[in-house]
Amino acid sequence: MRSFTRFSLTVLLLLGADFFGVTPCSNAAPQTAASAPQAQPPATTTEPAQPAATQTGATQQVTETAAIPTEPRALYETLNALRPDGARVYTVKDLTLRRDVVSITFTEGKLAFLEPLGGRITGAVFSGRGHVIATPHERGERRSLAQFIGVPILDQPFSDAYIRFSDDTAAELQHQLAQDGVEPVNDPDFTAHWIPLAAGLAPTHSLRTMMDWLAAEPIPYFYILLQTGAVGPVEVSVDYRREEQVNIGQPRFTDGVRSYDMWASFRAENAPAVNTEAFVPLDYRVDSRIAEDLSLQGKTTLHLRAGRAGERVVAVELSRQLTVDEIQGEGGQPLPYFQNEELSRRDAARRGNDFILAVLPEGQPAGADFHLQVSYHGSVITDAGNGAYFVGERGAWYAHIGGEHFTPFDLTFHWPKRLTLVATGIESEAREDAETKSARWRSETPFPTSGFNLSQYQMASTAGQPKIQVYANKELEEAIIDRLQLAPPNSVPPASALEHFKDAAHLSGAADQLPAPSPTSALKQLGANVQDSIHFFDNVNGAFPLDHLDVAQIPGSFGQGWPGLVYLSTLAFLPPETQERAGLNEWAQSEARDLMPFHEVAHQWWGNLTGAASYRDVWIEEAMANYLALWYADSKKPGQHRLTNWLEHYRAELTNKIPGTDHSIEDVGPLVLGSRLGSLKVPDAYGILIYGKGTWVIHMLREMLRDPNGKDPDARFRDLLRTVLAEHSFRPLSTADFQHAVEQHMTPAMDLEGTHRMDWFFDQWVRGTDLPRYTVKFEVKPRGNAFIVSGKLEQLGTEDEFTAAVPLYAVRVAGKPERLGVVVTTGTETRFHFESRIRPTRIVIDPNLTLLWNKG
């Protein structure tokens, strides 16, 4: 319900290689060596020392290779033109390479290096027999591997390998070849079939290599694409520019759609504790001109600080729908840049934005700040029909640095006068001429992102604090009208039908009297509800961080919470009768009505006041927003048990079997897989886990922190939330930060391991995938006026060390369940003895929903 594009895996995207055998696209067509400019003098200032081993076997070729161009475009094209060297083909036996937990053996076959450039070798190709083995240490990553290939380790023979690197792989291989006394031979037949393939695969690696070659202190990478028999092409990379250096995955091409399966991603054993970002944004100034045809012409000025000294390549994210016209550096000089050079190898399922690489004239000292100005044009606004528009590119409509950064934003828009524009920040300097309106929006606090939308809106505002302005379309978008079956699908509804709706809305007056599909009729009420929810959340989270909130209708069926600006699906603006006529089932109606608006409001704290440190931490803000929305909805109508109903609904979804398997949806992967859960080929796994299980995790924490006898039973839970938000205002929050805060608020009863830590809870519920099942067996013996209830609680479906505090209640034929006590489970069977005032005929496990377990 919120954009995850900000959690793209940054430089990973630069490494998306193609399949073996896929024809390269035209813009990655092989350049001939002759066409690439090579006349530049070598860039001796950026050239690192030669690897020692090149002195042994490759001295001759070092002296013969072309010089390294200094101009970035020429360097890129020269790198693209490097081909496997058919004049020096090695017959290899039992060569080995080890990178972190990945072990690669070239058992038997032929190997050729790419032609060197400036004495440096950047790749090799191999055909023959080989074997790869990789065993991730983390259980969650092994489980992820198993989801894709059936076993928790990568252990595969391969026939072909394409290898690229900026580390000392060439020296390592040459050293082994020299030791074995292998001399290269002329074998152009071997390299002939590799040449078109290498050409198609090169551009991504040329860019990545360039990053290192232009940097004062290169941060190397290793990459290998393997053709295996059983599981198809496999990519393994170890890139020290990434937060998670080791990646194992597979590009896929299904039904004409490119996607990417990330099988495993984790930190290398020798990774630095902290990865310093190359460039950090300090603030953004964005000027956007929207034409009558909704095309956008924009200019983003990025104020940046160099995090690492001597880096020259700045990676900027911008939608591929926008074409860069120019990038200017400090002082206005045009900079060389690369936009979508490897577009055909980009994949939608990674949810990454598109990248531009701009090359600075020289490296900056660490801490230096400077400006980049990116100008672009294109189309990011979609017409949903009937005057409803939608900015489809979310965070990628302006040029920005990827990752979670809180910065000031200064936005200026110029747009057609017939439309109303809403944007994040405080509006000022509004003016209009004959055809165009303009205004400026400045963030009042640092924002993690900025957004806007525009449509033919009507607006209603609410009195009181904070000021709520609700914007809704004058007409319904076509999709909703289609769903109402007033028009054949995909056709424009007759004007008379729309007129009828408008009249009905005017006549009905109140939102829920008659079907009144004009969403504007619900504006006032929705504004009042949103304001009321803010007052509720103030009490839980601490004060609302802004003094106003705009709520804008968007086409489609989801919502999104930008800072000070909430997008809500049209469905949330419709009265229940209309929702029903639009084909929403009971849960979808409740979601649109009870959940979505307040979920997005809660993101004003969880997501916009603090954000996720990485894709692994997104579950916190989503689960928290969802839980708080349910808590609020529940508080409005306690008799309807909305919280309990939703928890049971989520439990049922989590325990559903994955079609065609014996595993439950809960088993798919841990919450810390974040967006990767979406690529696991299990329908809805991402939503069911992040929202459903995430909501349960927050609920279990609240239940454990609860003091039923306290004046405010939730005082500890509220204090936890306020503390986390106060300590992480305007900066990212990690799962480890969150766990630490829970540990500072934990009660003695939560200390199941006696370590004053909550590892047991986070390992099981956040980093793990166990979902226990329980059965109880007991016997009763009278003792005095009471009864001794003893027996055993069986725990199934979990690892042996799984532990939980399971409340048991005694029930007799008539009367309420009486609490016997809590059993802290250890292993598959835990014995218990309780004294009870009543003689139970039955024991009920956790009737008050304090624990997620599989009842099925």
Ligand SMILES: [Zn+2]
């Ligand atoms: Zn959300």
